[in-house]
Amino acid sequence: MKLKKDSTEQKLRGAYYTPQQLATDMVRLFETDDIKSVLEPSCGDGVFLDALSEARLLGKIHSIEAVEIEEDEAKKVRGRYDNAPQVRVFNEDFFDFYKEQLGKKTYDLVLGNPPYIRYQYLQEKQRECQAQILKSHGMKSNKLINAWVAFMVACIQLLSEKGKIAFVIPAEILQVAYAEDLRLYLADNLAKITLITFEQLVFPDIEQEVVVFIGEKGNEEKGIRIIEMKDLSGFDTLNLNSNGFQPMQHVREKWTKYFISKKELDLIQKLKSDNRFSEFSDYGLINIGITT
Template sequence: MILKEDSSEQKLRGAYYTPLKLAKKMVDFFKDDLSIKSILEPSCGDGVFVDALLESQFLSQHKRVTAIEIEKKEAEKLSEKLKDNSNIDVVNGDFFEFYHKHKDMDTYDLILGNPPYIRYQYLEEKQRSEMAEILTSHGMKANKLINTWVGFMVACVHMLSDNGKIAFVIPAEILQVAYAEDLRLFLSNKLSKITLLTFEELVFPGIEQEVVVFIGEKGDSEKGIKIVELNNLEDLENLNIYENGFQKLNHVHEKWTKYFTTIQENQLISDLKRDNRFQTLSETGIINVGITTGNNKYFSVNKKIVEKYDLTDVVRPLIGRSSHAHSVYFKEEDWKENVDQGKSAYLIDFPDTLLEKYSRGQKDYIEFGEKNGENTGYKCKIREKWYQIPSVWVPDAFFLRRNNLYPKFVLNCCAAVSTDTMHRIKFKEGIEPERIILSYYNSISFAFTEICGRSYGGGVLEILPGEVGKVLVPVLDCVPLEKIREVLHQVDQIVRNGENIEKALDIVDNGILKEYLGIDEKMCSMSRGIWKKMQHRRLKRG
């Protein structure tokens, strides 16, 4: 965690100034709308949106602008620059305070800008309570994960006139993160039309912050949501946001990444969820995060450390990182290969017994940890005995948490354990693990990993236990176990040899899904298309 006193002024203010080209285009979207008479810019910074309004001669038709800026110097500079523009009112103040004073008196026909991206821990206590009141008064939960831009969006939508429009530059997190799920539902309920512009290239030079342009409109007739994918700011030149292509919004808690798919693809996804030939992974067993050691570097050790500190009797085989998993079957020989390569392939699992019963070497390792402060992290510090890891159990399988091309689903064949870099699965009684592992390696299930997971900077796909549980897999009970094993060994060899995983998907799609379950070619090919499209979009940001 970055402490407030160690953070840059820019980070504390959440100020990432918008390129003029983007601001001008956002203004340009509304230049012909004669219904717009009042405009609000809730965090005007250096005044780039006001500049764009002036350059486009948008303000020549008796329009009034209220521009708010919390930084006194910035507000003074802007006031001086705009002193000859009587229809622009620059307010030096906190927008949250402004909202609470004006929320029941003033509305605006257009609200545009780039709200600050400030994490909860960097806010003053007064700002925290003001934002919490904004959220809870609109039926949303307030928590410590929520960023200020969420509060800005809710407050600004509240202040729109009956047919008002909003255009914001906001983090692309709005599409998928859990802390914004209440916001997504709120926006889908309050706005009749939502357009999201995404960019392959970063908009803010030198800043690893992926953003979208959010354009929303109030109105009586609901049109839905549309996502437009652009390469860079140059693509804005010929963009017409009023062209059709809207999809009906579901007024539920959901990720908006699903709207990157077409109406036909979304229909397929809905059909698959209702198809009794499929089940979710959560129906097959318990899916938990891997072991939370509190200090992976200390508790995950290599063979040299095991031998040096006499740890042989207190270690377990460990599959500690995604780079340790090169196969579908994780066998003892795979683990030994990791050991021989000097990898941290052992997890220390000190027994719950008196310390004096430990060997001299084991005591030395604990003392070594205390000397180097390995026991001072939060997770270790709150334990009765900091060196004893809780909740250590051997799972049937592992599902990788963070992934590049695709998440591996790995069968545990050597009583290994994993840290929280992987999820651990314990199948229900009576379930044959190989059936479930094989059921994952097909085009339909791979599409669901991209739909259910979330992408981050660098093109990484992260999928959490609850999201793994929502991945749809075919029920293979009708397939003979000999056939399951035959095909799974083929998949295992493809993974071991580093071949294109689509070769494995072809084998399972054709030899299992079509042959035994009667799933048609169109379902498989459309699902493959969804997976590749969403994977490609994610990897482009790598």
């Protein structure tokens, strides 16, 4: 078993940075939106700020706030944006930043790639903050929940009325049991959800399957859709306003069902309720075996 003391510094702060191309492609999706304020809750070496700069959006946005727990990284990013007064870099724990901002400030766009840190690797104070964020929004807190889950919930709380969130998160959001409450929370708090999946690994150095999650707030619920891509090359043609949304089911169930069309889903529901069929569990005990 690998102990906390033997883990690398990179793993302890969940520091796997987003490839520049992915950050640039994500930012481009919001190029024509009227965005006044942006938050990057865990900016690392500032790849999303660089993407905003590259897309010439820095001048259009009134306030860009970036948070980073690691002092050296925060300094580096601050130094790079010294002459951009609308950019502010905070060297602090995002959980503290969230507590300070909640109820005072909201953001039109939250962008980033939150840290993937296991509960065991969090400091005691962070565990308490994480539990508090989850519980105060009707979710359970337990030792299986990774830090990115609390980051997501906190960031959605900081969105403006029609705010949007674009996060790179582990593909496990689609089906793991520890994200059950999160799936329900997202369906209840967002009007539109787009998930972009990739056939090929997007992070070349780690075996982590990721998805790009785009959540949009609004008064009218539009639903959820999954867009499957081979690699990053399909991003150019992506239009967030195009259709293909399925009605969102406000349940904790896995989201893998949204990979199929509404028509296919309806057929499955029909077969499930047809009493000419019976369930495997009527004949035997079914369990998942050991997974690698």
